[in-house]
Amino acid sequence: xxxxxxxxxxxxxxxxxxxxxxxxxxxxxxxxxxxxxxxxxxxxxxxxxxxxxxxxxxxxxxxxxxxxxxxxxxxxxxxxxxxxxxxxxxxxxxxxxxxxxxxxxxxxxxxxxxxxxxxxxxxxxxxxxxxxxxxxxxxxxxxxxxxxxxxxxxxxxxxxxxxxxxxxxxxxxxxxxxxxxxxxxxxxxxxxxxxxxxxxxxxxxxxxxxxxxxxxxxxxxxxxxxxxxxxxxxxxxxxxxxxxxxxxxxxxxxxxxxxxxxxxxxxxxxxxxxxxxxxxxxxxxxxxxxxxxxxxxxxxxxxxxxxxxxxxxxxxxxxxxxxxxxx
Amino acid sequence: xxxxxxxxxxxxxxxxxxxxxxxxxxxxxxxxxxxxxxxxxxxxxxxxxxxxxxxxxxxxxxxxxxxxxxxxxxxxxxxxxxxxxxxxxxxxxxxxxxxxxxxxxxxxxxxxxxxxxxxxxxxxxxxxxxxxxxxxxxxxxxxxxxxxxxxxxxxxxxxxxxxxxxxxxxxxxxxxxxxxxxxxxxxxxxxxxxxxxxxxxxxxxxxxxxxxxxxxxxxxxxxxxxxxxxxxxxxxxxxxxxxxxxxxxxxxxxxxxxxxxxxxxxxxxxxxxxxxxxxxxxxxxxxxxxxxxxxxxxxxxxxxxxxxxxxxxxxxxxxxxxxxxxxxxx
Ligand SMILES: Cc1ncc(C[n+]2csc(CCOP(=O)(O)OP(=O)(O)O)c2C)c(N)n1
Ligand SMILES: [Mg+2]
Numbered sequence: 001x002x003x004x005x006x007x008x009x010x011x012x013x014x015x016x017x018x019x020x021x022x023x024x025x026x027x028x029x030x031x032x033x034x035x036x037x038x039x040x041x042x043x044x045x046x047x048x049x050x051x052x053x054x055x056x057x058x059x060x061x062x063x064x065x066x067x068x069x070x071x072x073x074x075x076x077x078x079x080x081x082x083x084x085x086x087x088x089x090x091x092x093x094x095x096x097x098x099x100x101x102x103x104x105x106x107x108x109x110x111x112x113x114x115x116x117x118x119x120x121x122x123x124x125x126x127x128x129x130x131x132x133x134x135x136x137x138x139x140x141x142x143x144x145x146x147x148x149x150x151x152x153x154x155x156x157x158x159x160x161x162x163x164x165x166x167x168x169x170x171x172x173x174x175x176x177x178x179x180x181x182x183x184x185x186x187x188x189x190x191x192x193x194x195x196x197x198x199x200x201x202x203x204x205x206x207x208x209x210x211x212x213x214x215x216x217x218x219x220x221x222x223x224x225x226x227x228x229x230x231x232x233x234x235x236x237x238x239x240x241x242x243x244x245x246x247x248x249x250x251x252x253x254x255x256x257x258x259x260x261x262x263x264x265x266x267x268x269x270x271x272x273x274x275x276x277x278x279x280x281x282x283x284x285x286x287x288x289x290x291x292x293x294x295x296x297x298x299x300x301x302x303x304x305x306x307x308x309x310x311x312x313x314x315x316x317x318x319x320x321x322x323x324x325x326x327x
Numbered sequence: 328x329x330x331x332x333x334x335x336x337x338x339x340x341x342x343x344x345x346x347x348x349x350x351x352x353x354x355x356x357x358x359x360x361x362x363x364x365x366x367x368x369x370x371x372x373x374x375x376x377x378x379x380x381x382x383x384x385x386x387x388x389x390x391x392x393x394x395x396x397x398x399x400x401x402x403x404x405x406x407x408x409x410x411x412x413x414x415x416x417x418x419x420x421x422x423x424x425x426x427x428x429x430x431x432x433x434x435x436x437x438x439x440x441x442x443x444x445x446x447x448x449x450x451x452x453x454x455x456x457x458x459x460x461x462x463x464x465x466x467x468x469x470x471x472x473x474x475x476x477x478x479x480x481x482x483x484x485x486x487x488x489x490x491x492x493x494x495x496x497x498x499x500x501x502x503x504x505x506x507x508x509x510x511x512x513x514x515x516x517x518x519x520x521x522x523x524x525x526x527x528x529x530x531x532x533x534x535x536x537x538x539x540x541x542x543x544x545x546x547x548x549x550x551x552x553x554x555x556x557x558x559x560x561x562x563x564x565x566x567x568x569x570x571x572x573x574x575x576x577x578x579x580x581x582x583x584x585x586x587x588x589x590x591x592x593x594x595x596x597x598x599x600x601x602x603x604x605x606x607x608x609x610x611x612x613x614x615x616x617x618x619x620x621x622x623x624x625x626x627x628x629x630x631x632x633x634x635x636x637x638x639x640x641x642x643x644x645x646x647x648x649x650x651x652x653x654x655x656x657x
Contacts (some may be wrong), residue, residue, distance in 0.1 A: 069461020106430030
């Protein structure tokens with residue numbers, strides 16, 4: 001089994017899907033000749049040509065809107081937003097259009113578009129190259145939002161997103177791109193969208209999170225294990241719609257739950273996770289549900305001091321996990 | 328009155344009569360919708376009146392068996408020409424379950440019907456433009472010899488999606504025809520407060536495509552312009568922007584009172600150019616339409632609208648729980 005980085009898993013999934021189905025094509029800014037500013041589409045232009053690896057004008061609403069039109073025609077567009085921060089000009093196309101096309105046409109039309117975007121901080125990206133934007137879209141029925149945490153999950157979930165008959169937002173943590181590596185099977189597997197994944201079984205406390213924070217939780221869990229504290233780690237993988245059954249099961253398992261997001265706290269994905277636990281697990285809880293998140297400021301500052309202050313890291317996670325275990 | 332000769336455009340007597348019949352049908356359905364609204368039977372109307380000539384003239388210049396259209400809310404003439412029926416439109420007016428546009432989910436005027444290649448539309452204006460460009464891109468990629476056609480109002484040509492979409496189409500030389508139906512108003516705001524350029528058509532210059540302004544009250548002039556754009560598109564010569572100038576003969580919608588912002592003299596003046604009247608006169612002058620044929624046409628349409636109204640009024644609404652269906656693939 002080859003060892004692959006997170007971003008190589010993306011490129012591999014794209015390449016394999018383009019080989020499998022001639023309707024799959026890629027469009028976005030700098031995705032062609034350059035292979036993307038992060039090189040997620042590296043080599044695709046050479047293999048598939050400029051018609052299927054399309055360098056578009058710098059206009060996000062058109063990237064999304066043209067992709068939606070092509071999807072309605074029967075194509076499988078994979079649109080890249082250069083940074084999740086720059087998805088904002090396309091929000092109207094995503095929320096008013098993609099999310100509602102099946103519903104508003106009473107199932108007559110559908111728009112199977114995948115929109116990929118690198119998100120997340122800790123890369124000296126400042127306010128506009130660091131944001132987590134999933135909460136903007138996470139109350140829009142009709143959309144699915146996938147945020148994988150490992151190269152293995154990336155490959156299986158990106159393939160699933162491309163094959164899905166509904167619009168999928170696929171957010172990739174940009175710091176994970178080259179940081180995370182693991183063995184990824186060469187075969188053509190897909191992972192189910194809408195299903196969370198237990199990344200570590202444990203019995204004392206439950207951590208529920210997604211994206212890069214999954215790794216912080218796993219690292220912290222190892223340290224806690226040295227002191228005999230056993231942590232259960234659930235990776236949401238799909239943050240919308242949420243896998244309620246998996247959340248409830250994980251919360252009931254230990255009765256002590258820590259929720260983590262890199263996004264700022266108020267109105268984030270984990271607020272909804274907390275609500276699900278509150279509705280379903282009251283008598284199984286042994287501690288108040290805890291949330292660890294970014295501060296409620298507009299975005300992540302540039303200076304290393306302030307960036308570090310904003311970002312979640314393994315130390316912050318470990319501290320929160322210990323406090324919960326001791327409750 | 329048309330300055331064009333229908334024969335010189337390659338149209339037959341039957342075809343020009345069919346154009347007129349379709350325009351008249353759109354007008355009559357629209358008028359009925361207003362009556363139903365004022366009688367309290369349907370909550371909302373948004374009108375095609377004054378724009379039928381541009382809509383039907385354009386639609387007849389397309390390949391109605393193959394091409395894709397992304398109409399905006401006034402385009403009853405376009406969707407009728409593309410195969411939507413009077414009953415379909417009435418079902419939509421009454422928001423009944425059988426409405427093929429949306430099963431009663433959307434307001435009337437939000438067209439969509441896959442079997443007739445009518446893309447589903449929404450309320451936020453101009454979002455359909457990039458969709459039509461996307462259809463053209465997909466058709467080009469698949470080497471399908473089709474054209475996509477999209478319409479919008481002149482006020483809507485200020486939206487980013489207009490400029491982003493046209494530029495995309497221009498850069499990639501896509502087979503898409505954009506027709507702006509310039510009816511001089513965006514609700515209450517007149518043209519001169521909407522658009523800094525002299526015409527909408529000249530906006531095309533920035534996007535590497537021809538832009539033409541035509542008389543939107545003359546279905547043959549619009550037919551001619553769209554036909555030429557269609558030929559260019561099929562030859563791989565890229566997109567075209569067409570501005571069809573007419574006038575909105577009704578209030579913006581059933582919720583608007585246009586006396587608040589325009590004089591009745593202006594409306595009366597525009598009514599003299601109403602294509603339903605002037606095109607009928609042209610057809611009579613060239614000996615295609617007779618009083619007798621016109622009378623019969625009116626009677627048939629009247630009957631069709633009556634039947635459709637009865638059918639739709641008596642049709643069932645969707646069950647309440649239907650509201651839960653089709654969020655995702657089922
Ligand atoms: C994005 C957006 N903003 C505002 C509206 C409300 N609105 C509906 S129609 C309209 C005027 C449109 O004028 P125009 O484009 O000229 O088309 P017309 O109605 O004249 O045919 C407005 C402001 C809307 N539907 N969408
Ligand atoms: Mg207007």
